[in-house]
Amino acid sequence: MPDAFVLFKTLPSKERDVYFALDKHENVTELHVLYGEFDLLALVSAPNHKSLTSFLMQDFRLIDGVSDTQTLIAVDY
Secondary structure (H helix, E strand, O other), X not given: OOEEEEEEEEOOOOHHHHHHHHHOOOOEEEEEEOOOOXXXXXXXXXXXXXXXXXXXXXXXXXXXXXXXXXXXXXXXX
16 A cells, blocks of 8 residues: 655645645545644555555645645655
8 A cells, every 4th residue: 555745834824724624535544733844744545556646636736725745655665
C-alpha cells in the first residue's frame, strides 16, 4: 500500500477548516497540526499508486483554504 506525507500551508485563519476537511477523507490515516513553516501534516495511504496519485492530484486541490502543499512519497527498500 503506497503512502505519502503531505505538508500543508493554509490561508490565514483557515487551519481548522482544512484540518476538518482532511480528517473526513478515508485515505488520510494520520493528521497533525504543526508550528513553523507548514500548518498541517497528513499521512495518506491508498490501495495502489494510481489511486494515491488521483487522491493527491484531485481531492486535495479542491480543499478550500489550502495555499500550498509539499508531498513526500514514501518508498520501500
